[in-house]
Amino acid sequence: MVKFLDLAAQYQTIQQDIDTAIHDVIAKSAFIGGEYVSKFEQEFADYCNVEHCIGVANGTDAIEIAIEALNLPQGSEIIVPANSFIASSEAATRQGHRVVFADCDPQSYVISIEDAKKRITPKTKAIIAVHLYGHPCDMDALQTLADQHGLCIIEDCAQSHGAEYKGKKVGSIGDIATFSFYPGKNLGAYGDGGAITTNNPELAKKCRMIANHGRIAKYDHEFEGRNSRLDGLQAAILSVKLKHLPAWTEKRIAVADYYLANLKDIQQITLPVRQNWARQVYHLFVIRTAKRDELKAFLTEKGIQTGIHYPISLPKLKAYNHTKQANENMFANSSDIKLLSLPIGEHLNEQELNRVVTAIKEFFE
Numbered sequence: 220m221v222k223f224l225d226l227a228a229q230y231q232t233i234q235q236d237i238d239t240a241i242h243d244v245i246a247k248s249a250f251i252g253g254e255y256v257s258k259f260e261q262e263f264a265d266y267c268n269v270e271h272c273i274g275v276a277n278g279t280d281a282i283e284i285a286i287e288a289l290n291l292p293q294g295s296e297i298i299v300p301a302n303s304f305i306a307s308s309e310a311a312t313r314q315g316h317r318v319v320f321a322d323c324d325p326q327s328y329v330i331s332i333e334d335a336k337k338r339i340t341p342k343t344k345a346i347i348a349v350h351l352y353g354h355p356c357d358m359d360a361l362q363t364l365a366d367q368h369g370l371c372i373i374e375d376c377a378q379s380h381g382a383e384y385k386g387k388k389v390g391s392i393g394d395i396a397t398f399s400f401y402p403g404k405n406l407g408a409y410g411d412g413g414a415i416t417t418n419n420p421e422l423a424k425k426c427r428m429i430a431n432h433g434r435i436a437k438y439d440h441e442f443e444g445r446n447s448r449l450d451g452l453q454a455a456i457l458s459v460k461l462k463h464l465p466a467w468t469e470k471r472i473a474v475a476d477y478y479l480a481n482l483k484d485i486q487q488i489t490l491p492v493r494q495n496w497a498r499q500v501y502h503l504f505v506i507r508t509a510k511r512d513e514l515k516a517f518l519t520e521k522g523i524q525t526g527i528h529y530p531i532s533l534p535k536l537k538a539y540n541h542t543k544q545a546n547e548n549m550f551a552n553s554s555d556i557k558l559l560s561l562p563i564g565e566h567l568n569e570q571e572l573n574r575v576v577t578a579i580k581e582f583f584e
C-alpha cells in the first residue's frame with residue numbers, strides 16, 4: 220500500500236521526544252496557557268519571521284478571529300478563492316460579511332488576481348489569500364490591488380507552513396495570517412490547533428483578547444470574546460515537530476520534483492506549475508486530467524491512495540446556494556476541473572514513488 224499520509228510512521232521517528240514532551244506537560248499540569256504554549260508561539264513566530272504569534276484552537280477559528288479583529292464594517296464583501304476548503308469562506312459569513320468568490324489561476328491553483336480584480340465593489344474590504352496546496356499567492360500583485368481599493372489581506376496559510384513568496388515566509392506578508400495545525404497539515408498537532416500571525420501589535424493584542432474571553436488579566440474582561448486556545452499538550456507536541464519541519468519540507472519538495480521529472484512526458488495530464496517567485500511546500504501534489512475518476516480507481520486497485528481537493532468548488536456547495544454564484548462560466552478554472560492529489564510526504568520512499576509513477580504511465584499507455 221502506498222499511503223497518502225502516514226502519521227503513525229512519522230510518530231515512530233520522533234517517538235521519544237514526543238512521549239517526553241507529553242509527559243512533561245502532564246507532570247506540570249500545564250494544560251491551558253503556560254510555558255509550553257508561550258514557547259511554541261515564540262518558536263513559530265521566529266520560524267515565520269513575524270513579530271507576533273497567537274495560538275488558537277484550530278485554523279477555522281484563526282480566520283474568524285482575524286476577521287473579527289480587523290473590525291470591518293458589518294456586511295462588507297470579502298473575496299475568497301472559489302477553489303479552497305470551506306473554512307476559508309465560512310469564517311467571513313460567520314462574522315457577518317458577504318463572501319464573493321474569485322476564480323483560481325489554472326497553473327498554480329491559487330487565487331487569480333485578474334479575476335479578483337473584477338469582483339471588487341465599493342463594499343469590498345478584504346481578500347483572503349489562500350496559499351493553496353502550499354503554493355504562495357502573488358502577494359505583490361495582491362498588495363497593489365489592496366492599496367488601490369483600501370482592502371485588508373488575510374493570508375490563509377493552513378496548507379503552507381514554511382512556503383515563501385520572493386524569499387519572504389508566508390504568514391509575515393499580509394495584514395494578518397492564519398495557520399491550521401490539523402494533524403494532516405505540513406505541521407500537524409495530535410488533535411486540533413491553529414495560530415494567528417501578524418506584525419501589527421494592536422491586531423495581535425486584539426486577537427489574543429478575542430480568543431480569551433476579551434481579557435488580558437484573569438477577570439479583567441474588556442469586551443465579550445470567546446474561548447479559542449491552543450492547549451499545552453498540542454503546543455509541546457508542535458514544538459517537537461517544528462524542529463523537523465525544515466527536513467520534512469525538503470523531502471516533500473524532493474517528492475514533488477520526482478513527480479515533475481517523471482510524469483512530464485504524459486500528454487494527458489497537466490502538472491502543477493511552481494511560479495519562479497515561489498517556494499512551494501507541496502501540502503498537496505495535484506495533477507489535472509480529464510480521466511481523473513478512472514485514474515483514481517486504477518490507482519486504488521494498485522494499492523495507491525489518492526485524494527480529491529476539492530470535489531466541489533465552494534460556490535457550487537449547497538451552503539452557498541443563497542449567494543447565487545454557482546454559474547459555471549464565472550469560475551472556469553475552479554469548477555469541475557478534475558484534480559487528483561497524489562501521495563506526498565516524508566513517509567514515502569523511492570520504491571513507492573516509482574510504483575506511483577509506473578502505475579500512472581501504465582494507465583495512460
Ligand SMILES: *Cc1c(COP(=O)(O)O)cnc(C)c1O
Pocket residue numbers: 277278279280303304306307349375377378398399400401411412413
Ligand atoms: C485545513 C484548512 C483550514 C482550517 O483548518 P482547521 O484547523 O481544520 O480548522 C482552513 N483553510 C484551509 C485552506 C485549510 O486547508
